[in-house]
Amino acid sequence: MALITVGTMAFDAIETPFGKIDKIVGGSATYVAYAACNFVTPIQQISIVGYDFPQEEMDEMKSRGIQLDGVEIVPDKKSFFWSGKYHIDMNTRDTLVTDLNVLADFNPVVPESFQGAEFLMLGNLMPKLQMSVIDQLRVRPKLIVMDTMNFWMDIAMDDLKAVLKKIDVLLVNDGEARQLSGELSLVKAAREILKMGPKYLIIKKGEHGALLFHENHVFFAPALPLEEVFDPTGAGDTFAGGFIGHLAKTKDISFDNMKTAIIIGSAMASFCVEKFGPERLKEITKEDIDTRLSEFVQLVNFDIDLV
């Protein structure tokens, strides 16, 4: 049961109210892979890096069942670089620097060895590139999950809408759901977005949890109330990795199993924010994950007698 992940592998510089780091590995595909590999392998990564991306990071990934045959290494350019600063409430951030570097030339090629994968996670990326990967797969995966962002809605809405017709699950945050649909109410926004192609919609609300919409059903997963959010970078990608990782592991793409998958995504995201970059994701054990999942059960479990 293979899972293809497509997205960026990058360097980030991050400043939060709690600290600052000038250079740490990041990128959407990095976070997705580090989260998903706890549940399923192989992860088949499609990305692009420059000469400066650390070999030790690649080795670490490989040791966790992340195949890098689809990661192009450009010998004379630098890796994608992003720098951002979080506001005091940690819910908003300013982008300080975006150096595309190798990303400007990214033209993803699906290796022959990746054909036949049953799960596809399209990380946040130019919609045309996401479409290109879908088009290259000779057998349609059992489930295609797509992440995107407001930036692409601003400059490539038509391309984005074309991809929406091809996928099963869309992941956006609340602001993006409103922008995509033109509706202020998230319930109305979901109804409009589900008409655009995806059968399932996940609206991420950061510290306020996530909503899963499907037909007339809705499910809510809270975020774990944390004493400290150290660095939110990558939390959304980590959520996506936990979500699709669980679905790929169980091979069950029912609405009921997606509920569980969202709780697992939330649990993984709650680890991600505890340290800079993907550091914490590399430390945690199966036992840590299970402990955290039982905290989620405690958090939302209640008994009610309907008379």
Next chain:
Amino acid sequence: MALITVGTMAFDAIETPFGKIDKIVGGSATYVAYAACNFVTPIQQISIVGYDFPQEEMDEMKSRGIQLDGVEIVPDKKSFFWSGKYHIDMNTRDTLVTDLNVLADFNPVVPESFQGAEFLMLGNLMPKLQMSVIDQLRVRPKLIVMDTMNFWMDIAMDDLKAVLKKIDVLLVNDGEARQLSGELSLVKAAREILKMGPKYLIIKKGEHGALLFHENHVFFAPALPLEEVFDPTGAGDTFAGGFIGHLAKTKDISFDNMKTAIIIGSAMASFCVEKFGPERLKEITKEDIDTRLSEFVQLVNFDIDLV
């Protein structure tokens, strides 16, 4: 099993993005009572109104088991009046007018017939008045729940802290929890507030649900994702009314039953916002409430196998 409610009975003028109304019955005790009387009677109301408060509203309340012996009617003054305008996102509002009128002279007197009540809901009110009611009760109620707001933290923090030492459950919103504790993280804020007196703390986050803290436990109840929030006025009071109404009905003040009570409070609040003022609360039936409760079960229910 009697429940004493203390708070305002008032007129409101409300403007939301969806409509405008120049005069409708409102006030914290009004909402609490209309919500709680679905679960327990008698509700023993302590409040103050002017000559202009409608007799029909009083009759309606009495017909629902709300005793008004503790409601002072001032023959030559007007009822408390509040006017507010909601912003487009409905999470924030501007107060346009606050005419205290009779409220300036409010000096709550607990009627002899209310002595012995086992549940006390202190609606948002000057802390000294809340304290006065506690002091007048010869037998301490089994459970005292208190609502308050940032206004009292600004001008009467010492009085507020004195009341905190006397109560069991405090209800505040997220901003107020931060202000009261001086902590940005809600988990840290809760820990500090629980040191101030209350054994239980409920932090209301509006459309993002509510958190219940007790010792080292935390429980999260979502708000129902609604297609339209017509008017949020009174939602917090309605939540409080559903919460304490269920506890009084079941006579069970355990943490587990408080979880259920919070879900019931959230369900009642989800009705409140569907129409202006307490109108919707007067229409709903037991069947409506049960249907909504089962929607909450659907919303958060998931199965997870911890291996």
